[in-house]
Amino acid sequence: MNYKAEEYDVAVIGAGHAGIEAALASARLGCKTVIFTINMDSVGNLPCNPAIGGTAKGHLVFEIDALGGEMGKAADVSTIQSRMLNRGKGPAVHSMRVQVDRKMYSEYMKHTLEKQENLLLRQAEIVAIERTNNGWTLTTRLGAQHDVSCVIIATGTYLGGRVFVGDVNYESGPDGMFAATQLSQSMKELGLKLRRFKTGTPARVLKSSIDFSGLDEQCGDEDPIPFSSATENEIENKVKCYISWTNDNTKKVIKDNLHRSPLYGGMIEGVGPRYCPSIEDKIVRFPDKPRHQCFIEPCGINTDEMYLQGISSSLPEDVQISLYRTMDGMENVKIMRSAYAIEYDCIDPTEMYPSLEFKEFEGLFGAGQFNGSSGYEEAAAQGLVAGINAARKVKKLEPIIFSRSNSYIGTLIDDLVTKGVMDPYRMMTSRSEYRLVLRQDNAQERLSEIGYEIGLLSKESYEIFKRNIALKYEEIERAKKTTISPSEKLNEILVSRETTPVETGVRLADLLKRPQINYKSLEEVDITRPDIPQQILEQAEVEIKYEGYIKRQMDQINELKRLERKIIPKDIDYDDVKGLRLEATEKLKKFRPINVGQASRISGVSPADVSVLMIYLKAKFHC
Template sequence: MKYEAIVVGAGHAGVEAALALARLGHKTLIVTLSERSVSHMACNPNVGGTGKGHLVREVDALGGQMGLNADSSLLQIKMLNKNKGAAVQSLRGQTDKEVYHQNMLATLKKQDNLTILEGECEDILVQDGKIKGAVVGGKEIFSDVVVLCTGVYLSSRTITGEEIHDAGPYGFENSKNLSAALVAKGLPLRRFKTGTPARVYADSIDYSVMEREDGDYDINCFSFLTEGKLLTQTPCYLTYTNTETHRIIRENIDRAPLYNGTIHGVGPRYCPSIEDKIMRFADKERHQVFIEPEVKDGELMYVQGMSSSLPKDVQEKMYRTIKGLENVRFARYAYAIEYDCIDPLALTPALAVKAVDGLFSAGQFNGSSGYEEAAAQGLMAGINAARKLENKTPVVLRRDEAYIGVLIDDLVTKGTNEPYRMMTARAEYRLSLRQDNADQRLTPLGREIGLVDDYRWEKFLQRNAKKDALRLAFKRSVPLATVKEIFERKGETATCGMTVEEMLKRAFITAADVLPLLPEELRDTDLAEEVAVEVRYAGYLDKEKRHAADALKMEEKLLPENIDYLSMENLRLEARQKLNNVRPRTLGQAQRISGVSPADIGVLITYLVRNK
């Protein structure tokens, strides 16, 4: 049996990789342990979040599937950080996890060039350092490229107190044999850990004593193709832990696998378990707990903020100290999960595995956490696997082009010692990389690659034309009387007429305030706000552009692939080792490696000048 490409794993990375390959015309096989686990939301029923919402928009802008799939299953949507600057505002959506899974499975099944195979991938086929296929269920299947998207399933085990099971998330089967096979092929694996809270019965919760959390009804959804707003939404609820909750956890900390040596994997810093929060932040009197629906009108609720691996009896006690959960009944207890993943320093910026030609990897297998990070990597790994088949140069997004570029560069250049989570703080050009302009930044590239179809391209051109018209409309003069009226509503005074653009530069004026001044066909709040951001922050955006241009000069200085760092005596020993390990493509990438100093960069510049 022969395919052009095999994708191992059908989680959030695997589906994007497989769809990209198939849509680019390559005969692709996607292997999954079970169709039931396709795009399964094992950790939480959400898409998006700070920094993560940007990734979803970027995946969508390039022609990926996550945004559309999320929109088709949304229960609630919110704009996070609404009261902060445009750079850090991010979409977060509650999804119906069953609808999300079913819709993605249906998308895979109707995709041309794509075949789904249930089974366990036990090995990859390598000959003379090149990928030749994979072994699935004991049978050899041949292909020219393979993309590993194994998620948290590699030699995984779930842990709840003293109960340990060799299993994948949510009781699914795990991958038992692939880890050892990959190590034998020269892939450096390590052990990471993540966790999830309990699922509890909705009818055992007292919502009347909790704070109701509604979504935003006036914002766009994730995909640039989705028309209209989400007008019917399901509420979430907020409650808190208390001193009694914390006392129970402290008294049982010796039974916590995280603290008694049972768990060896490294967990995510920015998504700690409740026992970790209590021990690390002992001064805090309470922690937020969100009650979120897993499916529309379903019987189970997700208890966000209470991830744990404590024994079941301790979980019952501590959950029932929380206001509104006094009589809660458990459908599924919280657990931690340990799994194998690759050291991302073993990857190129194209997400190709250095040790095996034609092998790519993406998602949690690369040391990241989160559905969105996985989808972004899956899309790029799929694109670059396709380009490998087509003998084209890989697509590598720069840090000034996309959050996807920041994510991948951080992983393959700096590495990570814990599950990596995307945050807006990681992006040095975050004002330019807003979620509202993801299409502007990436859709032309998606078109060039071949993933943006005619319908999406036409929508993009229409949106662009409207923005150009808005930019012109913003230059119109507004009479003093009208300006005065608008300013007075804000408690401010005006002494002269001005253009719409000049009005928007005042901090108290929003795009919504000036909409009535615009022609009716241009009264689109979201587009007007996007152009208003360009006006308000023009100086800062220009500054970011200049910095990016300076950085680009370093990115354009290519380092030879065969450079012998270990023999360069003018480099410090640490720099020699780090450079030899990462093998950066450019001087810019070398600059970002932890342990490489400005003096070391000077040595490399001298080397390049001498060896022109």
């Protein structure tokens, strides 16, 4: 028997990384919000690797923080080891990654949701979603019916979830949770076109069953920094990770048992992520590679569960045991949780606007794996955007659209909604054409103003950001004006770093442009240096060193912005645009791009079509 329950402005289905950011953003922007989780103990769960950040994902976390999101803060609180990846490879690809304590992370997030004003965290399975005259009705399994204005779907791998281990498969969410099965049916009735994706995770094993003596250790950085500018506590490295390898025996075990894999047996219809292949997949696709790497990572401080990064599998349990035991140091390993593949329902993200609202379903938003992405950080980024835009919808404000030119968040969403996905989408630095401008170190400069203007970032935080940015530019000015006179000391520094000595005075900025030279190396000769934090000096150095490249990218960005300022009215009739090629007309009708910039990135729309479109807009709408 259903009953009429509380009404809300915004309802979020799912309390994973996407749902959390969505609910917090919506509540913080003043909307009465509810977030549903199928199990109160799986809020902010990390069902795969116990880590936040990584290449391009670190960028996303810094960006989320600059906008007033929560992920960075949770990661800082629960960090047990921190590393800056790609240190020697240049500032565009510097990426922070931290190992976290899963329980601590999850607890922090749950408590944050609980404390949040305007927000209720509620355990309930949503079984039906229906349109009403002015919004939506959600029905829980226990019969509560909530009328809401906007819905954000962030169902992750729960939606229609099915777990595969060898020839065994059953309905299930991640980590042994219930799957949400009825909701898929309700979505289909609504007219959403669902597709199947899959992902997988390796086994968790008992620490004491591993012999670490012959394995390489991996320690954290010496001076770790936090993700969030709000974090005041020191980040500490508390654990070590270890590296093991597969070998010919592993290969043999897998090859002998391939026929027992559900993947090769044709049981799994879902498409898996290309970058995250199972170990059997790696061995089939790269038969010449003699060995594959495995990182052994602790799942937390108060647990002996260890995660085996790189060795996910959906082979039968007995094969898993044999294959893990072929690896270095794991001869006697004991599995605590078996590896599995999981299949789930998701949608085609090209059915959404860059605001993450469905084109066909007003007030309905999606985020995370439901949108065809993969990864905690990708999910959180979309959740934040969906939450912001759902709240703005309630408040009858224009949506906030992030651009490829201001963020990885914008790049991620544009890739999803404009190009679409064929397999679960992962963020990578090579996906951004503006990566020398979109760096971790300037995330605040790129985004904090937006965060402040929409009301997510507090005035205090914003003021601090602004002050730091001003300090950076003052320092750049100083470096350009300051002349360092030639001296034995200076030339000693230059020669010791294998760069040419100087005979006349030279500008500090010109010295910093040399790849071999950094601020630290000039400490003794740069006597007028102000007392500012090391991080700001490093940021200034990047701007100076890469000035030429940054300028080139800024020119490209300005060109893109010109196109993005040309808004395409929602009621445009593409059949009325004379001169468009037929393919372009059809593509434009299907994608309904919001501006000319987005239109120009749709495959099948040529530069000539874009010209025609711009002329039409100018003539007809004066825009």
